Amino acid sequence: MEDMLFYDRLQFAFTITFHYIFPQLTMGLSLMIVYFKWKYLRGNVEKYNDAAKFFMKIFAINFTMGVVTGIPMEFQFGTNWAKFSELTGGIIGQTLAMEGMFSFFLESSFLALFIFGEKLMGQKLHFLTGFLVFLGSWASGWFILATNAWMQHPVGHEVLENGKFVLENFSALFTNPWLLPAFLHNQVASVATSSFVVASIGAFYILRNKNVAYGKLFLKTGVVFGLVSSLLLAFPTGDLNAKNVAKYQPAAFAAMEGIFETEEAGAEIVLIGQPNMVEKKLDNKIAVPNILSFLTHQEWDRQIPGMDQFEKDELPDNVPALYYAYHIMVGLGTIFIGIMALAVFFLWREKLYTLKPLLWTIMFLVPFPYIANLTGWYVAELGRQPYLVYGLLRTSDGISPTVSSGNTLFTLLGFVALYMLLGLLFLVLVGKTIHEGPTPQKH
Amino acid sequence: MEVFWFVIIAIVLVVFFILDGYDFGAGIIHLFLAKKEKDKEVIAKSAGLFWDSNEVWLVAAGGMLFMAFPTFYASVFSGFYLPLIIVLWLIVFRAIGLEFRSQFNYKMWKDIWDKSFGISSLLLALFFGIALGNIVRGVNLGGVENGVSVYEKHYFFLPLWDSSFSPMSQTPGVIDWFTIIIGLITVVTLAIHGANWIVLKTNSSINKELKNVVLKLNIVLSVLTLFSLIVWNIVNPKCLHNFMDKPYLLIFPLIYFSGLISLFFVKKIKKDSHAFLASTLLILGGITSSLASIFPILLPSTNTINEPLTIYNMATEEYGLSVAMNWGIIGFILLFVYLIIQKRLMGGKVDTMDYGH
Structure with a gap:
């Protein structure tokens, strides 16, 4: 049984991590493509249309990856988490079915038109199809977050005697106080990823002295979108999410902030340190007193419960992983604001395009928003442990009763091999697209 | 309300097989008959432009099944664990075959992805047919061994095959000689459908030849269909009861046979879209007849200890179903x-x- 749970979790963690590399770019980039296309419609400057078409190529490759790694996610609810599906299908089946109906169809029906139909439809309709693709991909995020919000903070349901969750109030699923902050935070984070990608390609073209006119456009757009999204990530969206965790999942909050012992007169904020689970303390700790209490409750000496206040089986089962995920996310987010603020400052002083150290930094910044996005999701998912539905259904009670660990290991190995191939192909094809660069429109 | 959602999901599934069916079929034709690069390209294109929006119908069917019949979704997806995951892998290979073949312009690259597209289309068609065969045959619900259920009564786990390879075994596997026959019927049906699609949507140089192929495949299909009807009766003697009790259900087999018969005149049919319509009837009739033969059962039980899964004992609560009807x-x-x-x-x-x- 322990084995089964371990491999089911490992497979889900692996496949969802790999999958989420792609949708975060899809969602953010679709917004930026719509922006480029809109600029072109307004000003009729060709390079904006070229930019839209160039990023569409990257978008298309990325989208395919998102689709083919996404279908296994929907299947895995049933294949590996059958008990969870059986008990909660009446609730999360709603949001997941709505995702299929209201977003996947929108996205996929109009994507082919957007990619291949520019000549067929004319510019205004082409913009419209692009907008619909954007709408579809964000709607998808909305329904997934609604699903996750219910698991984090279950509302609008009733639990029957046989353990089944049945829907009692449909609209409660969408007015869940967990949903909106989580959705906004997630969407802004995906805009951050895509703007860093756009800026990085721009920096690469300028440094390579190739496609420089496009490079400047990409860099400028990328850093402006990048600064705005980085700021929004911290405040208000990140702040609201942290407050939600503190309010609804205090045990997860204590673990992610690394508070082992409750302090009477206000909690400190931990900047650095390694959780020592044997001695129940942080090794090599650097912390600032009372800040956490202030940030969370706007009161310097407000008490925040530490991990000592909770039973062991109520605490997340992997405290160090949760703590690191959270601190990596916050640390990176802070660095992003710094770099992007610097870039926008030099853009304003008209020095950005020649400032090589900053260009190199921006170029190599690309992996980090991905890491921040993924660690952000780890915070949400590890923090929810040991529950699937917070406080109500334990993770160990959700797995498929009939699928043995040997079978799961077999499919996990298959996924690892297949996804390695996909990752390799993705890099080769995106690399090729970047190498070829945007194609200027011919007249 | 259960019936409403059953019908909706059945419609979505049928539309999925009609739409994605033609690009599966195009893949099968592509694998065996496309020789010139120009033909390979247009056939891949006739599938590549549409596969993604077609496959969404499968995702939608899955989502709705999850919502309306969560227990069934949980039972079937975990019970058919291995074949389902293999189907997922094949879907990946098919999709990247279509999407990536034109990324580099040299033969070797294209050959790799053409094969990836063709072989996975063929195997997927076979697997989908085998799945249908499993649904009408039933499974060992509760994993009964020596008269005792090993799992809860609505759970099961099917191995890929059982040493006897027979549908009448106590513990049938996913693949046995009966499900293979249904699998082959599906492959042939989708190949016909794909050939009709290619004729309809492209100017490939093999269009003329394809009409002959459709005719030949249709003969094979007729033989397989008759044969399957005979063995179906052996595997599940109750398979005709529903049709006898409710004769209006006979409309579904009638649709199937009208498609089958009209395809014998494929060369005389003037409009290509009419030939495509005929193979559409084939798919529509085939799936609906299979579902109608077991309705309201969703999955029969091969043992006598545990009840079959039906739309009534698998559905979610009334409120959820009715609220979902609105959206x-x-x-x-x-x-x-x-x-x-x-x-x-x-x-x-x-x-x-x-x-x-």
């Missing part, structure tokens, strides 16, 4: 609007359309 109807209308817009804007032959990123 479901809106969503459903939208789906068909998208489909019409897409088919109108991308009507006609694909040869001249832009493709390749």
Whole structure:
């Protein structure tokens, strides 16, 4: 049984991590493509249309990856988490079915038109199809977050005697106080990823002295979108999410902030340190007193419960992983604001395009928003442990009763091999697209 | 309400097999019959432009099944664990085959992805047929061994095959000689459907030849169909009861046979779209007949200890079903609007359309 749970979790963690590399770019980039296309419609400057078409190529490759790694996610609810599906299908089946109906169809029906139909439809309709693709991909995020919000903070349901969750109030699923902050935070984070990608390609073209006119456009757009999204990530969206965790999942909050012992007169904020689970303390700790209490409750000496206040089986089962995920996310987010603020400052002083150290930094910044996005999701998912539905259904009670660990290991190995191939192909094809660069429109 | 959702999900599944069926079929034809690069390209294009929006119907069917019949979704997806995951892998190979073949312009690269597209299309068609065979045959619910259920009564786990390879075994596997026959019927049906699609949507140089192929395949299909009807009766003697009790259900087999018969005149049919319509009837009739033969059962039990899974004992609560009906109807209308817009804007032959990123 322990084995089964371990491999089911490992497979889900692996496949969802790999999958989420792609949708975060899809969602953010679709917004930026719509922006480029809109600029072109307004000003009729060709390079904006070229930019839209160039990023569409990257978008298309990325989208395919998102689709083919996404279908296994929907299947895995049933294949590996059958008990969870059986008990909660009446609730999360709603949001997941709505995702299929209201977003996947929108996205996929109009994507082919957007990619291949520019000549067929004319510019205004082409913009419209692009907008619909954007709408579809964000709607998808909305329904997934609604699903996750219910698991984090279950509302609008009733639990029957046989353990089944049945829907009692449909609209409660969408007015869940967990949903909106989580959705906004997630969407802004995906805009951050895509703007860093756009800026990085721009920096690469300028440094390579190739496609420089496009490079400047990409860099400028990328850093402006990048600064705005980085700021929004911290405040208000990140702040609201942290407050939600503190309010609804205090045990997860204590673990992610690394508070082992409750302090009477206000909690400190931990900047650095390694959780020592044997001695129940942080090794090599650097912390600032009372800040956490202030940030969370706007009161310097407000008490925040530490991990000592909770039973062991109520605490997340992997405290160090949760703590690191959270601190990596916050640390990176802070660095992003710094770099992007610097870039926008030099853009304003008209020095950005020649400032090589900053260009190199921006170029190599690309992996980090991905890491921040993924660690952000780890915070949400590890923090929810040991529950699937917070406080109500334990993770160990959700797995498929009939699928043995040997079978799961077999499919996990298959996924690892297949996804390695996909990752390799993705890099080769995106690399090729970047190498070829945007194609200027011919007249 | 259960019946309403059963019908809706059945419609979505049928539409999925009609739509994605033609690009599976195109893949099978592509694998065996496309020799010239030009033909390979247009056939891949006739599938590549549409596969993604077609496959969404499968995702939608899965989502709705999850919502309306969560227990069934949980039982079947975990019970058919291995074949389902293998189907997922094949879907990946098929999709990247279609999407990546035109990324580099040299033969070796294209050959690799053509094979990836063709072979996985063939195997997927076979697996989907085998799945249908499993649904009508039933499974060992509760994992009964020596008269005792090993699992809860609605759970099961099927191995890929059982040493006897027989549908009458106490513990049948996913693959046995009966499900293989249904699998082959599906492959042939989709190959016919794909050939009709290629004729309809492209100017490939093998269009003439394809009409002959359709005719030959149709003969094979007729033989297989008759044979399957005989063995079906042996595997599940109750398979005709529903039709005898409710004769109006006979409309579904009738649709199937009308498609089958009209395809014998494929060379005389003037409009290519009419031939495509005939193979559409084949798919529509085939799936609906299978479902009608076991209705209201969703999955029969091969043992006598545990009850079969039916739409009544698998459905979620009334409130959930009715609230979903409200958004479901809106969503459903939208789906068909998208489909019409897409088919109108991308009507006609694909040869001249832009493709390749």
